[in-house]
Amino acid sequence: MSATSVKFQTRDSVEQVEEGNSLSPKFDDHGLITAVTTDANSGEVLMQGYMNKEALQLTISTGEAYYFSRSRQTLWHKGATSGLVQSVQELLIDDDQDCIWLRVNVAGGASCHVGYRSCFYRKVPIGNDFEMKQSDGHINLEWTESEKVFNPKDVYGDTPNPTIL
Amino acid sequence: MSATSVKFQTRDSVEQVEEGNSLSPKFDDHGLITAVTTDANSGEVLMQGYMNKEALQLTISTGEAYYFSRSRQTLWHKGATSGLVQSVQELLIDDDQDCIWLRVNVAGGASCHVGYRSCFYRKVPIGNDFEMKQSDGHINLEWTESEKVFNPKDVYGDTPNPTIL
Numbered sequence: 420m421s422a423t424s425v426k427f428q429t430r431d432s433v434e435q436v437e438e439g440n441s442l443s444p445k446f447d448d449h450g451l452i453t454a455v456t457t458d459a460n461s462g463e464v465l466m467q468g469y470m471n472k473e474a475l476q477l478t479i480s481t482g483e484a485y486y487f488s489r490s491r492q493t494l495w496h497k498g499a500t501s502g503l504v505q506s507v508q509e510l511l512i513d514d515d516q517d518c519i520w521l522r523v524n525v526a527g528g529a530s531c532h533v534g535y536r537s538c539f540y541r542k543v544p545i546g547n548d549f550e551m552k553q554s555d556g557h558i559n560l561e562w563t564e565s566e567k568v569f570n571p572k573d574v575y576g577d578t579p580n581p582t583i584l
Numbered sequence: 585m586s587a588t589s590v591k592f593q594t595r596d597s598v599e600q601v602e603e604g605n606s607l608s609p610k611f612d613d614h615g616l617i618t619a620v621t622t623d624a625n626s627g628e629v630l631m632q633g634y635m636n637k638e639a640l641q642l643t644i645s646t647g648e649a650y651y652f653s654r655s656r657q658t659l660w661h662k663g664a665t666s667g668l669v670q671s672v673q674e675l676l677i678d679d680d681q682d683c684i685w686l687r688v689n690v691a692g693g694a695s696c697h698v699g700y701r702s703c704f705y706r707k708v709p710i711g712n713d714f715e716m717k718q719s720d721g722h723i724n725l726e727w728t729e730s731e732k733v734f735n736p737k738d739v740y741g742d743t744p745n746p747t748i749l
Contacts, residue, residue: 425714426721430749437698437747440724442708445748455620455629462627464620464676467683479723482711507711511629511704511728514696515747518632520704531679533602539676539685543607546647546672549590556591558644559605563676582602582680583610584595 425476430516437514445517446472451487452519456530458537459508459522465530466538470519482507484521490581501574503527527568532581534567534574590641595681602679610682611637616652617684621695623702624673624687630695631703635684647672649686655746666739668692692733697746699732699739 428441436443446452451469458465470478473494474485484505488495498504505523512519531538541560544552552558593606601608609617616634623630635643638659639650649670653660663669670688677684696703706725709717717723 424721425718425723428722433745433747433749436749437745440706440726442723442725453618453632455632457622457627457629462622464622464629464685467618467620467678479708479710479714482714509707510710511707512725513632513703514698514700514705518703520629533679535679538678538683540679541605541677543644543675543677545644545675549644549647553590556589557593558590558607560607560677561605580598580602582598584598584601 425479427472436516442512443516444475444512444519445515447517449489451489452517454484454486454519454521456484456505456521456523459524463537464539465523465525465536475519478507478510478521484523488581490579490583497530498526500578501527501529501532501569503529505530529568532571532575534569534571535564536568537564540564590644592637601681607677608681609640609677609684610680612682616654617682619649619651619684619686621649621670621686621688624689628702629704630688630690630701640684643672643675643686649688653746655744655748662695663691665743666692666694666697666734668694670695694733697736697740699734699736700729701733702729705729 428443430436430443444452450471454468454470456465468486471487474487477485484497486495504526507521507523509522529536593608595608611617615636619633619635621630633651636652639652642650649662651660669691672686672688674687694701
């Protein structure tokens with residue numbers, strides 16, 4: 420079954436979108452919907468990305484995660500380069516249907532192009548911890564992962580870094 | 585300590601943003617950064633929202649979750665109306681610093697304006713499950729939560745529904 424065979428329904432009312440069982444995703448002005456990806460076992464947030472219509476259709480029909488790369492402006496089969504394919508265990512959609520939650524298993528155990536398991540490998544001190552550690556309002560990020568799972572240079576070679584300043 | 589006392593640093597290089605310990609969040613053209621909120625205990629994704637600069641500063645300084653409401657175009661102290669305040673246990677930022685991950689405890693146990701525990705109370709059948717259940721490419725969403733935690737009418741009264749079609 421191809422991507423185009425997955426059909427979405429129109430958004431006719433708030434009640435239908437929030438309380439109904441029709442799949443009526445809202446794509447933004449750029450044709451994208453937000454996707455949050457967590458590890459199906461640990462619950463850890465691995466990454467946050469975007470899908471266009473085709474990426475969402477392909478994710479549903481194949482059970483592997485597809486995204487739309489904003490930096491490369493292209494459909495992106497996650498893991499096509501790195502081998503770190505995401506096998507989707509569960510796909511959920513939120514109340515107003517403008518966000519997708521993917522619960523995945525990752526081949527190789529890493530999801531981040533920097534080489535870490537999760538893209539969220541640094542934390543910000545907050546509340547009392549912020550008060551104690553801040554200096555003139557400035558704080559240092561703290562590492563939550565100590566070692567990279569892979570060396571990005573080995574995996575991606577000279578592919579341009581997707582981070583935009 | 586007030587919100588304005590939390591200082592962010594400029595984004596000078598990809599290496600600094602990805603591998604450094606400076607907090608240099610990237611706000612988009614609307615002045616917003618994406619925020620993903622999970623239950624600190626269960627790992628469940630509760631909601632996905634946005635923060636402006638002030639919301640992020642207040643979240644860091646107070647340890648309670650603040651967002652920016654796009655539908656109301658205003659700073660939003662989550663739980664101010666419903667009482668369902670989110671106490672942030674951990675705040676993480678991703679590799680390119682354009683997404684925040686909040687691990688929270690929620691007073692009252694619900695995060696969704698529709699009344700459910702999580703905003704993600706419906707799932708989409710995928711892969712083989714999609715193949716089996718689809719009819720001409722159409723599928724029905726399946727409920728993952730059977731009961732609402734609260735009645736939105738009791739909590740929000742006549743406040744306009746934030747869902748935009």
